[in-house]
Amino acid sequence: VVAQDTLWGLRKSDRFSVETTIDRTTTIRVGESEPVLSKRKDRFEVEYIVNDSSDAKTQFFVHVSQVQLNGEELPAAANEQRLLSLRQTPINLTVDSKGVVRNCGGYRQLLKRLAGFDSNVHRLLSQAYPEAVFESWFARPFWLVPAGVTSQKNESWERTDEISIGLMGSLRTIATCDVGAVEGSGVEILSLIHISEPTRLGMI
Numbered sequence: 001v002v003a004q005d006t007l008w009g010l011r012k013s014d015r016f017s018v019e020t021t022i023d024r025t026t027t028i029r030v031g032e033s034e035p036v037l038s039k040r041k042d043r044f045e046v047e048y049i050v051n052d053s054s055d056a057k058t059q060f061f062v063h064v065s066q067v068q069l070n071g072e073e074l075p076a077a078a079n080e081q082r083l084l085s086l087r088q089t090p091i092n093l094t095v096d097s098k099g100v101v102r103n104c105g106g107y108r109q110l111l112k113r114l115a116g117f118d119s120n121v122h123r124l125l126s127q128a129y130p131e132a133v134f135e136s137w138f139a140r141p142f143w144l145v146p147a148g149v150t151s152q153k154n155e156s157w158e159r160t161d162e163i164s165i166g167l168m169g170s171l172r173t174i175a176t177c178d179v180g181a182v183e184g185s186g187v188e189i190l191s192l193i194h195i196s197e198p199t200r201l202g203m204i
Helices: 076-087 107-115 119-128 131-143
Strands: 015-028 036-053 057-068 091-096 101-105 156-164 170-183 186-200
Touching (some): 036 131, 057 076, 076 107, 091 131, 101 131, 107 131, 131 156
Antiparallel strands (some): 036 057, 057 091, 091 101, 170 186
């Protein structure tokens, strides 16, 4: 991978798809009580289409093609309704030449579609999945080798990620990415993630 005049050398109308699976185990212990263990598995399949590109930024239209939250098996009708809400929500992403997301639009429209006219559902969704988490869903592909990095070992860069912890809010984490093994056109990326700070605490 070499530096390009645009992000990854992308041009208008280029497209690619990304499937992300997140496995998370959370242990909560209050005082001397027994710890409560919860596991969660989310899967997203997202298509990115380049609307415009320059040496300073690349603009994408983002299309969510599949989603499965918490590994749940939804009835076909319910799952189709969820996908329809996601597909009908315009999501626009602006990424700078270093692979950092500078703007992500569509969050408020998505909450309205998923919650309908139920203000309580809207409030719970906004607490469990704040806007920074929404942005992180679509930013993760750009953790890969940014423009200007020549894929030589010992090169590194950082990415900020926001992780939902349900109604308790979210955690901001910092991922330090390093170039690992380089074989032909393949590059191994190693990420060390640490918690920066709790960014929002929600209460039922």
